[in-house]
Every structure is written in C-alpha cells, then in structure tokens.
Amino acid sequence: MIKTPLCLLVVACLAAGCAPLAPTPPAPIEINLVALNDFHGHLEASKFVYTSARDGKENTIMAGGIDNLAAALQAFRLEDKDLVLVGAGDLVGGTPAMSSMWADEPSIVALSMLGMKFSSVGNHEFDLGRAELLRKQHGGCQGEPGGKACKLAPDFRGAAFTYLGANVIDKVTGKPLLPAFSIEQVKGVKVAFIGAVLKNTPSVVLASSIEGLAFTDEADAINAALVQARAQGASVFVALIHEGGNTTEPFDQADCTELKGPVVGIAERLDPAIRLVISGHSHSGFQCKAGGRTITQAQMGGHVLSRIKLSIDPASGSVRDVVVRNVAVRPGEYPADPKVAGYLAAVKAQSSAALARPVARVAQRSTARRMNDAGESALGNLVADAVVDATRAEGVQVGFMNMGGLRSDFDVSENLVATFGQAQAVLPFSNTLVVMDMTGAQLRAVLEQQWLRASGRAMLQVSRSLYYQWDNARPDGQRVVPGSVRINGAPLDDARTYKVVANNFLAEGGDGYPAFRQAANKADTRILDLEALIGYLARNQPGAAGAALAAPALPSARIERVN
CATH class of the missing domain: 3.60.21.10 (Metallo-dependent phosphatases)
Structure with missing residues (x-):
C-alpha cells in the first residue's frame, strides 16, 4: 500500500478548495x-x-x-x-x-x-x-x-x-x-x-x-x-x-x-x-x-x-x-x-415543653393574614383588638397593627387548643405596646400614609373601635372619604385628642408612618404584643362568660373600599 505524504494531502485539499478545519472552542x-x-x-x-x-x-x-x-x-x-x-x-x-x-x-x-x-x-x-x-x-x-x-x-x-x-x-x-x-x-x-x-x-x-x-x-x-x-x-x-x-x-x-x-x-x-x-x-x-x-x-x-x-x-x-x-x-x-x-x-427536644404549652381554646383551626379588597384581614382584626384590650386600663380607644408584623397565619391543631409556639409564630418580634396621645388630624394623616409609603400601599390593621371608607379613585393623600371616619361610632374630630396604642416599631414612625412620631405623651407599657394576644385569647375562649369570638373566620367591616 502506497502512503501519500500528509503535506501532499494538504496541498491537494487546498487546490480543490477545501475549507480549513475550524478549531473546536473550549467547552464552557x-x-x-x-x-x-x-x-x-x-x-x-x-x-x-x-x-x-x-x-x-x-x-x-x-x-x-x-x-x-x-x-x-x-x-x-x-x-x-x-x-x-x-x-x-x-x-x-x-x-x-x-x-x-x-x-x-x-x-x-x-x-x-x-x-x-x-x-x-x-x-x-x-x-x-x-x-x-x-x-x-x-x-x-x-x-x-x-x-x-x-x-x-x-x-x-x-x-x-x-x-x-x-x-x-x-x-x-x-x-x-x-x-x-x-x-x-x-x-x-x-x-x-x-x-x-x-x-x-x-x-x-x-x-x-x-x-x-x-x-x-x-x-x-x-x-x-x-x-x-x-x-x-x-x-x-x-x-x-x-x-x-x-x-x-x-x-x-x-x-x-x-x-x-x-x-x-x-x-x-x-x-x-x-x-x-x-x-x-x-x-x-x-x-x-x-x-x-x-x-x-x-x-x-x-x-x-x-x-x-x-x-x-x-x-x-x-x-x-x-x-x-x-x-x-x-x-x-x-x-x-x-x-x-x-x-x-435535638433543638426540638430542648424546645418542646415551652412550645407545646397550651394558652387558649379557639374557635377554628386557622385565622388568616390574607386581606380582603378593602385591606382587612381576620388575623389583623384579632391582633388589633387584642392590643386595645391589653391597654384598656390606660384609656386606649384605638389600636393599630402593621401587616409586616404578622409573620404567619394563626394555625392550631385539630383539638382547637392554641399553643405558645403557634401564637408566637404570628408575633415573633417581641415588640412592646406603646400608648400615646394623637389628635384626630394626626389619626387622619396616619390613614392617608397607607398610600404614601415609599414601598407602596400597605394597609394598617385597626381595632373594632375604628371605622372608615376609602376611595381608590381619589388621589394619594386624599383617599379617605371625607366624613367617613368614626371612633366608637362618633365622627372623628380633628381637634380632639385620642388615646392610641401601637407596637413600638410603629410608634417610632416605622414602616413608613411618620405621623406616629408626632404623637404626644408616649408611654411604653413593656407589654409584649404576644402577651397581649395570648391574654386576649385566654379571656375570650369560646364559652367563657361574656366572651367575644376570639378568632373571627372573616374580617368584619372596619374598613370599606367604595371604588
């Protein structure tokens, strides 16, 4: 067999118009x-x-x-x-x-x-x-x-x-x-x-x-x-x-x-x-x-x-x-x-006794954070009512809770007995409750700031004592319907002073609500929001004398959207 030199094959290929072989690119x-x-x-x-x-x-x-x-x-x-x-x-x-x-x-x-x-x-x-x-x-x-x-x-x-x-x-x-x-x-x-x-x-x-x-x-x-x-x-x-x-x-x-x-x-x-x-x-x-x-x-x-x-x-x-x-x-x-x-x-074993401590019997297995179209949630209502109840002795009339502070739905086991761990999952920050004086004009400013925050709308959860309407067709800063705000059924008076409670984060103007910083006579009660919730659940267990439903299945009408 006659072997053709490689150089002759290359010359022949070039003469015939063969394209040179491109180098294979390295794999990524x-x-x-x-x-x-x-x-x-x-x-x-x-x-x-x-x-x-x-x-x-x-x-x-x-x-x-x-x-x-x-x-x-x-x-x-x-x-x-x-x-x-x-x-x-x-x-x-x-x-x-x-x-x-x-x-x-x-x-x-x-x-x-x-x-x-x-x-x-x-x-x-x-x-x-x-x-x-x-x-x-x-x-x-x-x-x-x-x-x-x-x-x-x-x-x-x-x-x-x-x-x-x-x-x-x-x-x-x-x-x-x-x-x-x-x-x-x-x-x-x-x-x-x-x-x-x-x-x-x-x-x-x-x-x-x-x-x-x-x-x-x-x-x-x-x-x-x-x-x-x-x-x-x-x-x-x-x-x-x-x-x-x-x-x-x-x-x-x-x-x-x-x-x-x-x-x-x-x-x-x-x-x-x-x-x-x-x-x-x-x-x-x-x-x-x-x-x-x-x-x-x-x-x-x-x-x-x-x-x-x-x-x-x-x-x-x-x-x-x-x-x-x-x-x-x-x-x-x-x-x-x-x-x-x-x-x-091992961590579960060390934690189990504290987490499993029963705190109250409740009405249903789950109370959700999910807000309705107006901005209310069943869980937000529950917590807002709890913080007012915990500070009623200080004369509190209105309570607020920020949605960002509610970290999970309130889910309990089939026996409807809530444990400390389940309640703490809702309010894990150890925030304290601050009682303060706010004018009606300042309260109105707080409500309007729900649409003025840098990060966009985030509705505050409010106690049952507060009612208002808002109109999505109105411009930011003017969303609250004039004349709609009620405190315990009475029209909001811009010049009157009201006793308000919120967690210390909100009280410092956190979450985009600077109007809270303008409040007067702030007093930190040192009551944890979690303690307020647990106490409210215990006092309002189904069947307890004079108890309200501790965990409503659906939000009540505290906030109404009209557009």
Missing part, C-alpha cells in the same frame, strides 16, 4: 449556585401556597425545614461537589419560637451546617441592633438584649458564612460595617459575591437599632465594590441584594418577564458585568429576565431553592449564560442528611 465552565432568601428561622417545614407554571393551579403543601434543605443540598452536591450556597438576607429575625427563644442561634448554626458561604445582610438582621448582628457573625454570649444568648449551647461560635453589606456604612469610620464583597474561587474562576440591603432599611427597622449607621444607594455601592473585586482578579460578579419585586407569574415560570419593583430599577443601573442578581425582601418566588440580566428570588422560609447554572467562557472568565430553576423543597424527596436531621431533632 459550569458553576452551580443555590440561593435562598428570607429564611426567617424556619427550622421546620411550613405551609407553602403557590401556583405552578406546570398547571396554573393553586397548591398548598408543606415545604422547607432545615432537614429537607440539607437533604436536597446533599443530593445537589452529588451532581457538583463545588456547588456554592448563598443567601439574600433576612436569614433570621421575625422567626418562629424554636429559633427566637434561643436568640436565633439554632438558625445560624443550621445554615452553617448547610454549607452556606455568603449572604447579603437583610433589614431583619438589624432588629436587635448592630452589636447583636456582629455577635451572630462572630459568636460569643455577650450583649444579646433578650438574655437568651448561649442558652441552647454554651459555646455559640457565630456564623460559618459571611454577611455582606456594601451599602451599610458606619457613620463614624465612613467604612462599611460588614465586608462589601467576598471572592470565591470555583473551578479555577474567581467569583465575587457582592452584598447590599435596601437603602430604605431605616423605614422598616427601629431607629434605635441602626443608630450610627447609614444605608446608601444600592446600585452605587455594588458598582463601587465591583471595581475593587475586579482589581483582586474576579471575573464573574454576582449581586446578593435584600431588595425585591413582584410578578403575577408563577414562582417557577422560566425566564418570567413581568417583574416589577425596586430591584428592577437597581438592576438597570448595575455594571453590565453583573449578569445575575439574587434578591430578597418581597417574599416572592421568581426567575425573571429584567434590566438586562437575570433576577431571582426564592420565596421565603426555605420553601424554595433557586438552582442557578452559570456558563463561563474559559478564555475570558466572563459569563456566557445564566439558567435558573426554582424548586420547591418537599419533605422526603431526597435521602436524609443524618447530621442536620439529628440537629433539628
């Missing part, structure tokens, strides 16, 4: 992330109501829980051992009793056991002040204001993950209180995770908890941190931001397009090198394309995990593509992680 590097947000100390699985892109139907399941999160992550890491778990804030704060009764230490320990690497700080991380946030980060037993520190275990070591906050500035030093970013090398690629929290944090946190701190523009802070991270060799940049948005699309709708809210405007101003924004705060589930990049959020409470795949160009180190899949975390779907399941069992 795949980096896998998993994200969660607004965990809020939900150590156990809880109720998740959602609409699925698969069938468009509303479903209710139990989801989340650290044991099930650990099982899922264990399975995901079998697919990619280099997977990185990150968060977008509010990992603690507003937590169920099993976490809050131990100063949220079990939540920090559990998230560390899950292998979390980084999380943006959230507004709720500041609930108990900067010192307590730093204790949760670094460990120790000193300074926790509730006296709960190191009671679960004597050697709390703090988080094994790093809180990030590029836009949280210490006014004295002029520097970030927390690291602005951190770089993780994954499969040879330097990935910078940059954290930020909503700049409006002062409107949703007690002023005393953030004294000495400034919260700057989110996009400006993230972009400045990106420059520093790039100088340290990072080529991929991921924003972890505790600010969100909402869409009517299902939580698992691929590449959703209807996202609206503050995070979209922030994303539009970010450096183009940031292709992925992992968000939080709005407790929504979405995986959208907006602002020229992918924006995700994994609902709340550990119900959902965002599985994210980054395709990286190996030559430039830049992101070619981002693919996100939001998945519900169902109990029993994956083989258990014995270590985390054992930790949950």
